[in-house]
Amino acid sequence: MPATIGMKGDGFYDDHSSGQRASIESLASWIEAAAAGAHLPTQGRPFVVADYGSSEGRNSVLAMRCVIDSLRRRGATGPVCPIFSDLVTNNFNQLFRNLDEDDVMRHREGGIFPAAVGGSFYTSLLPPGSVHLGMTFNAVVWLDRLPAEPFPEFIVYMGPRSHRADVRIPAATVAAFSQQAANDLIRFLECRAAEIAPGGRLLVAQPARDHERSIGEGLYDLMHDACLALVREKRLDLAAYQRVTMPIYFRSLDEMLAPVDAAGGPLHDRFSVERAEVERFPTPFGAAYARSGDLAAYVDEYVGFAQAFTEPILRAGLEAVHGPQIVPAIYERMKLLLREAPAQYEIEYIQAAVLFARR
Numbered sequence: 351m352p353a354t355i356g357m358k359g360d361g362f363y364d365d366h367s368s369g370q371r372a373s374i375e376s377l378a379s380w381i382e383a384a385a386a387g388a389h390l391p392t393q394g395r396p397f398v399v400a401d402y403g404s405s406e407g408r409n410s411v412l413a414m415r416c417v418i419d420s421l422r423r424r425g426a427t428g429p430v431c432p433i434f435s436d437l438v439t440n441n442f443n444q445l446f447r448n449l450d451e452d453d454v455m456r457h458r459e460g461g462i463f464p465a466a467v468g469g470s471f472y473t474s475l476l477p478p479g480s481v482h483l484g485m486t487f488n489a490v491v492w493l494d495r496l497p498a499e500p501f502p503e504f505i506v507y508m509g510p511r512s513h514r515a516d517v518r519i520p521a522a523t524v525a526a527f528s529q530q531a532a533n534d535l536i537r538f539l540e541c542r543a544a545e546i547a548p549g550g551r552l553l554v555a556q557p558a559r560d561h562e563r564s565i566g567e568g569l570y571d572l573m574h575d576a577c578l579a580l581v582r583e584k585r586l587d588l589a590a591y592q593r594v595t596m597p598i599y600f601r602s603l604d605e606m607l608a609p610v611d612a613a614g615g616p617l618h619d620r621f622s623v624e625r626a627e628v629e630r631f632p633t634p635f636g637a638a639y640a641r642s643g644d645l646a647a648y649v650d651e652y653v654g655f656a657q658a659f660t661e662p663i664l665r666a667g668l669e670a671v672h673g674p675q676i677v678p679a680i681y682e683r684m685k686l687l688l689r690e691a692p693a694q695y696e697i698e699y700i701q702a703a704v705l706f707a708r709r
């Protein structure tokens with residue numbers, strides 16, 4: 351069973367994922383290059399482009415449209431099959447509504463034939479050699495499963511070095527999480543290597559850490575501090591909280607490249623690297639706050655953004671002990687703390703991206 355059931359549904363993710371949308375927009379030139387470089391299918395056969403971890407789809411449709419524009423610009427006029435894939439527990443109803451509301455996706459006469467596939471991207475999802483371009487945004491940060499090594503010190507693994515004096519990360523935790531993340535990425539790439547035809551492209555982008563900082567700083571500090579405040583007030587049981595760990599791993603660029611490393615990377619014979627970078631940019635709500643100074647709007651958007659991807663995990667971990675009121679109480683406390691000390695919980699989007707070519 352995967353470590354997550356996906357994002358908060360009912361359109362909530364779509365409405366609270368401006369950070370992820372900005373991350374995809376920042377990759378427009380990468381997406382275009384991937385579509386421009388991918389080998390085309392033989393005359394008349396469809397060009398298959400798959401997005402792995404598409405969620406409810408509003409952001410994914412944006413990436414797909416970028417691919418279609420790029421294909422049309424290079425004179426590829428044949429049919430295109432955009433495949434949207436996510437866990438079986440994903441809100442596919444909203445995905446299909448988004449496809450129906452999009453002019454390009456709805457009009458089959460334009461040669462666009464969208465489809466969806468449910469299943470974990472740590473498994474095989476499509477027929478061998480059938481994909482010409484694979485993409486994944488903000489998704490392979492989710493581990494297949496948490497390592498057996500418990501990590502009670504913080505709400506998410508932030509290693510290898512701790513960013514807070516009050517959080518200790520034992521060496522055994524570092525070893526267990528980095529090994530799980532390494533194995534998961536290899537598994538993901540092995541599955542894609544089988545699906546992507548020789549000459550195809552694979553664009554992998556994920557929230558990351560660079561040499562100085564992790565994308566998790568600020569947001570997970572806020573969540574952790576909010577939970578500890580509720581523990582102090584005896585509204586949250588410490589042991590129950592300590593059992594909750596987000597099944598997320600913020601890779602460095604080096605870790606993303608390790609599977610294709612010439613010196614022994616297991617995927618080296620199947621993928622070469624066309625481009626690899628890590629970049630930082632402000633979140634849209636952080637930039638808006640810097641311009642307007644509207645703290646109330648900032649707090650709402652920041653915590654909504656966090657809620658969209660963390661709520662299912664908090665509910666699964668805490669509701670059995672505390673009932674349904676505990677998770678809303680955490681987000682309310684996050685809002686309170688953020689209003690009191692916005693500078694302490696500032697976040698920067700840090701994204702690592704690699705464009706692979708299938709050998």
Ligand SMILES: C[S@@+](CC[C@H](N)C(=O)[O-])C[C@H]1O[C@@H](n2cnc3c(N)ncnc32)[C@H](O)[C@@H]1O
Pocket residue numbers: 352354355356357367370371374402403404405406409410435436437440469470471472486487488489490492493494659
């Ligand atoms: C933060 S959302 C990103 C959605 C979209 N790509 C974007 O950038 O806005 C992460 C998505 O990855 C999906 N996901 C997590 N683990 C997965 C797995 N093992 N297999 C397939 N999808 C997974 C989640 O269900 C979720 O929809």
